[in-house]
Amino acid sequence: MTTELVVAAETWEADGVIALVLRHPEGADLPPWTAGAHLDLHLPSGRVRQYSLCGHPGNRTEYRIAVLREADGRGGSAEIHDLPLVGRRVTIRGPRNQFELVPSPRYLFIAGGIGVTPILSMISVLSGDVDWRLHYGGRSRKSMAFVDEIEAIGGPRVQIVPEDERGLLDVGSIVASADPSTVIYCCGPQGLIAAVEEARDRLRPELPLRIERFAASSMAVERRRRQEADEVSFVVELRRSRTTLDVPPGRSVLDAIRDVLPGVPSSCEEGYCGSCEVAVVDGVPDHRDEILTEDERRSGRTMFPCVSRALSDRLVLDL
Numbered sequence: 001m002t003t004e005l006v007v008a009a010e011t012w013e014a015d016g017v018i019a020l021v022l023r024h025p026e027g028a029d030l031p032p033w034t035a036g037a038h039l040d041l042h043l044p045s046g047r048v049r050q051y052s053l054c055g056h057p058g059n060r061t062e063y064r065i066a067v068l069r070e071a072d073g074r075g076g077s078a079e080i081h082d083l084p085l086v087g088r089r090v091t092i093r094g095p096r097n098q099f100e101l102v103p104s105p106r107y108l109f110i111a112g113g114i115g116v117t118p119i120l121s122m123i124s125v126l127s128g129d130v131d132w133r134l135h136y137g138g139r140s141r142k143s144m145a146f147v148d149e150i151e152a153i154g155g156p157r158v159q160i161v162p163e164d165e166r167g168l169l170d171v172g173s174i175v176a177s178a179d180p181s182t183v184i185y186c187c188g189p190q191g192l193i194a195a196v197e198e199a200r201d202r203l204r205p206e207l208p209l210r211i212e213r214f215a216a217s218s219m220a221v222e223r224r225r226r227q228e229a230d231e232v233s234f235v236v237e238l239r240r241s242r243t244t245l246d247v248p249p250g251r252s253v254l255d256a257i258r259d260v261l262p263g264v265p266s267s268c269e270e271g272y273c274g275s276c277e278v279a280v281v282d283g284v285p286d287h288r289d290e291i292l293t294e295d296e297r298r299s300g301r302t303m304f305p306c307v308s309r310a311l312s313d314r315l316v317l318d319l
């Protein structure tokens with residue numbers, strides 16, 4: 001579902017980071033969301049980008065997102081930074097949540113740079129009797145957004161680690177020293193995520209780890225490249241559109257769907273953003289995304305057609 005909102009305010013939060021506040025044009029309440037959620041922002045150029053909500057879910061009057069200008073990005077962040085957006089209407093889709101805060105007595109949050117945004121909303125909703133720690137790393141203090149706000153929420157639970165003052169986050173000892181029954185949440189650059197995954201697998205494999213990515217991991221890209229050699233054709237039925245499509249090797253399901261539904265949502269097209277999620281009515285998906293958990297994969301209820309294919313001859317999708 002898309003909603004038209006107005007950009008009500010823009011604030012400078014750190015070097016290269018601005019926050020936008022989005023409100024309903026008539027002041028109505030916005031659709032509800034939960035901590036960890038993100039939305040798709042449709043930019044004036046037609047680009048669609050995902051941003052985590054970094055306000056408090058209890059505030060139904062506005063959404064707040066933060067945008068880091070990425071010098072070597074695909075142009076979305078530069079567009080947001082360069083255009084005078086305050087007062088303009090923008091279309092959003094969502095919010096939706098693929099980084100849910102699962103119930104736990106303890107949380108360990110590890111954030112790098114702008115990856116702190118979903119975690120800021122998470123720590124803002126945790127009650128005082130929940131045991132949590134946040135380790136927040138960045139290049140320098142002035143490049144790290146929301147430091148004051150985070151310290152005000154967490155006090156001694158928060159470790160702010162600017163690289164130019166304290167070096168890199170010591171991921172190994174942070175993970176190794178986690179208490180039992182801790183759920184680990186990590187969001188940040190690829191290198192940090194890879195280090196946290198490695199440390200969890202090596203040192204504390206019993207602790208659940210939940211990740212939100214800004215880019216496809218090199219492992220997933222390499223795995224998909226190897227899988228390309230074995231791709232076979234299959235049939236996709238779009239139940240609501242009453243259409244059947246052939247998906248040959250080398251063509252994505254998303255691309256085939258666009259032949260009949262050119263407006264089907266997508267963004268990253270690399271299996272990490274979640275924009276293209278579709279419900280599976282029948283058949284067995286061959287999941288190649290980096291979003292679903294093992295349980296979600298086994299259930300086979302949804303798939304991401306930008307990268308995922310089929311293990312059965314036929315897939316029936318709710319489109």
Ligand code: FES
Nearest residue numbers: 267269274276306
């Ligand atoms: S477009 Fe991002 S997961 Fe499919």
